[in-house]
Amino acid sequence: MGHDGIISMVDLTKKYGDITAVDQLNLTVNSGEIFGFLGPNGAGKTTTILMLMGLTEPTSGSLQVGGFDPMRDALDVKRIVGYMPDNIGFYDDMTGRENLRYTARLNHIAGQEAEVKIQNLLEKVGLAEAADRRVKEYSRGMRQRLGIADVLLKDPKIIILDEPTLGLDPEGAEELLDIIRDLGQKEGKTILISSHLLYQIQSICDRVGIFVKGKLIAEGKIKDLAAQLSDGGQVIEIRAEPVEQLADAVMSVAGVNFAERHGDTVIVKGDGENLAPRIVTELTARHMAVYHLNVRGYNLDDIYRQYFQGEEVK
Amino acid sequence: MTVTTSTTSIEGEDIEKKVKRKSSGNLETIFRKELADQLSSSRFFILFFLIMVTGAVSFYAAMQSLPADEMGDSGFTLVRLFTTSANSLPPFTWFLSLLGPLVGLAMGFDAINGEQNRGTMSRLLSQPVYRDDVINGKFLARLVVLAIMTAALGGFVGGMGILMTGVAPSGEEILRLLLYLALSVVYMAFWLALSMLFSLLFRQAATSALGGIALWLFFSIFVPLLAGMVADAVFPANDSSQTASEFYNVVLRQNISRLSPSTLYSEASLTLLSPEVRTLGPVLVEQAYGAISGFLPLGQSLLLVWPHLTGLVAATLIIFAAAYTLFLRQEIRA
Numbered sequence: 267m268g269h270d271g272i273i274s275m276v277d278l279t280k281k282y283g284d285i286t287a288v289d290q291l292n293l294t295v296n297s298g299e300i301f302g303f304l305g306p307n308g309a310g311k312t313t314t315i316l317m318l319m320g321l322t323e324p325t326s327g328s329l330q331v332g333g334f335d336p337m338r339d340a341l342d343v344k345r346i347v348g349y350m351p352d353n354i355g356f357y358d359d360m361t362g363r364e365n366l367r368y369t370a371r372l373n374h375i376a377g378q379e380a381e382v383k384i385q386n387l388l389e390k391v392g393l394a395e396a397a398d399r400r401v402k403e404y405s406r407g408m409r410q411r412l413g414i415a416d417v418l419l420k421d422p423k424i425i426i427l428d429e430p431t432l433g434l435d436p437e438g439a440e441e442l443l444d445i446i447r448d449l450g451q452k453e454g455k456t457i458l459i460s461s462h463l464l465y466q467i468q469s470i471c472d473r474v475g476i477f478v479k480g481k482l483i484a485e486g487k488i489k490d491l492a493a494q495l496s497d498g499g500q501v502i503e504i505r506a507e508p509v510e511q512l513a514d515a516v517m518s519v520a521g522v523n524f525a526e527r528h529g530d531t532v533i534v535k536g537d538g539e540n541l542a543p544r545i546v547t548e549l550t551a552r553h554m555a556v557y558h559l560n561v562r563g564y565n566l567d568d569i570y571r572q573y574f575q576g577e578e579v580k
Numbered sequence: 581m582t583v584t585t586s587t588t589s590i591e592g593e594d595i596e597k598k599v600k601r602k603s604s605g606n607l608e609t610i611f612r613k614e615l616a617d618q619l620s621s622s623r624f625f626i627l628f629f630l631i632m633v634t635g636a637v638s639f640y641a642a643m644q645s646l647p648a649d650e651m652g653d654s655g656f657t658l659v660r661l662f663t664t665s666a667n668s669l670p671p672f673t674w675f676l677s678l679l680g681p682l683v684g685l686a687m688g689f690d691a692i693n694g695e696q697n698r699g700t701m702s703r704l705l706s707q708p709v710y711r712d713d714v715i716n717g718k719f720l721a722r723l724v725v726l727a728i729m730t731a732a733l734g735g736f737v738g739g740m741g742i743l744m745t746g747v748a749p750s751g752e753e754i755l756r757l758l759l760y761l762a763l764s765v766v767y768m769a770f771w772l773a774l775s776m777l778f779s780l781l782f783r784q785a786a787t788s789a790l791g792g793i794a795l796w797l798f799f800s801i802f803v804p805l806l807a808g809m810v811a812d813a814v815f816p817a818n819d820s821s822q823t824a825s826e827f828y829n830v831v832l833r834q835n836i837s838r839l840s841p842s843t844l845y846s847e848a849s850l851t852l853l854s855p856e857v858r859t860l861g862p863v864l865v866e867q868a869y870g871a872i873s874g875f876l877p878l879g880q881s882l883l884l885v886w887p888h889l890t891g892l893v894a895a896t897l898i899i900f901a902a903a904y905t906l907f908l909r910q911e912i913r914a
């Protein structure tokens with residue numbers, strides 16, 4: 267990793283009593299990229315973000331955000347970082363515009379400049395018409411979009427979004443992701459986005475880091491990740507009838523070193539060329555009916571399943 | 581917007597930081613927002629209405645019960661109205677000492693946890709604001725609202741008194757009244773600080789409100805009861821021949837009950853509004869023998885309640901300091 271990282275963490279650790287929420291995290295995020303924090307709930311993503319914002323003190327390790335140490339210069343960090351917490355809240359009795367006005371004032375953006383900026387942002391996130399309604403009446407998607415406007419108000423160098431698509435319907439999530447993608451690609455912001463919904467954010471991230479139980483188990487470009495995670499072997503899932511004999515039949519194929527039944531599906535692990543076709547040939551030879559076959563280990567979906575859903579393949 | 585530029589020397593950077601630290605300027609922004617929030621909230625209107633109506637009613641009743649011949653000639657008519665109880669209605673001071681804590685509690689019980697539960701706290705704290713600014717701004721805004729409320733109440737009731745009795749108050753009377761109102765603000769501020777502390781300790785607004793009310797009941801009802809029980813146990817006073825024991829019983833009882841801010845407030849407000857009160861402790865008949873009844877000058881009355889005032893201010897500050905420290909160290913989880 268180069269030294270040009272706009273965010274860097276070295277051996278960052280956070281413990282809550284006996285529980286280690288973040289464990290020896292080493293990570294660098296480069297300027298101008300969209301980086302995805304992926305991981306199941308409770309993997310330490312939010313804790314890491316809170317430490318980046320200086321809202322939580324690390325137990326040990328060091329970190330740097332935009333050239334500042336969040337523990338010592340929290341205010342400097344907060345000037346250049348826009349953070350959208352998960353479950354973002356607004357003052358319900360105030361209108362969207364009034365909420366933004368308050369944020370503007372807290373960031374010392376005054377008067378006419380603030381009004382113009384607020385109007386532009388509201389248009390950008392598609393809330394211009396709802397701007398003078400109370401936030402109480404906003405839908406979840408509207409709140410999230412107002413959150414984006416809120417974050418952008420201070421014209422941040424770095425944007426941190428914690429579970430931005432949580433609780434949105436697919437359409438709303440897509441709209442939000444479009445806005446985020448534009449921010450990264452057209453405006454060159456550095457964006458850190460955390461989510462457990464891999465499918466939604468995989469398309470907009472330049473790089474991702476996968477968190478499991480406080481540890482970063484993999485990081486890199488999505489297409490490189492699969493190779494990084496799999497040890498050259500393949501994982502194949504098969505559904506065929508009769509399922510009782512399936513595992514034994516598969517085990518007889520050369521190169522298969524593991525087969526286990528999960529319900530009506532058998533998970534197979536093995537290596538060698540043309541493993542899947544050879545298995546199919548074997549099953550056909552045994553007059554078994556193959557209904558489904560999926561070769562895993564090549565895309566993030568599989569990594570996701572492997573680590574997030576706790577399905578034990580090894 | 582100021583962005584740190586590379587400075588030539590470390591010293592220069594340090595100075596720049598110090599200057600920035602001073603001019604964060606967000607205390608005012610938060611203060612204003614909180615003030616506007618408070619003043620436009622329906623909670624404020626309910627409390628204000630409640631306190632105004634009870635104040636006015638008790639004051640009016642006191643005026644009706646004041647003997648007509650006593651008006652004007654003995655002096656201090658206006659301030660005396662505040663402590664006069666009508667036939668069945670307790671005096672104004674009693675109502676304020678009862679409702680004051682409630683007002684303070686109602687204003688602060690969800691000051692912090694309310695924002696946390698609505699998810700606005702982490703958004704607020706991710707803006708360039710110092711945490712001190714947040715809690716100070718919240719406290720100051722509420723304090724100002726309390727002061728406005730109390731001043732309005734005092735002005736309204738006092739004006740009503742002047743108008744209806746037709747007796748012009750002396751300068752000292754007005755001064756006593758203002759001091760009493762200031763004391764009431766301090767007393768309410770004590771409960772405000774306490775409820776803000778509770779709003780930090782408890783995540784649920786309902787729990788912190790209940791905690792505050794429990795403590796209010798404890799201080800205003802149980803501490804005096806407890807004081808009596810302890811005093812009776814230590815210095816039995818059922819035998820009237822044992823004057824010393826009886827005397828110490830009263831002293832001990834009083835000192836224990838002074839641990840409660842409501843006792844401090846009641847004693848202080850009584851002294852400030854009734855110039856004829858010369859001492860707050862027990863007086864032996866020998867000591868009172870030959871004393872000419874008269875009014876205490878304001879300075880002497882103040883001297884009498886100075887410890888009370890100091891105690892109340894100190895208690896408020898200590899509790900606020902605790903809330904402040906807690907808030908600065910608190911984990912902000914979304």
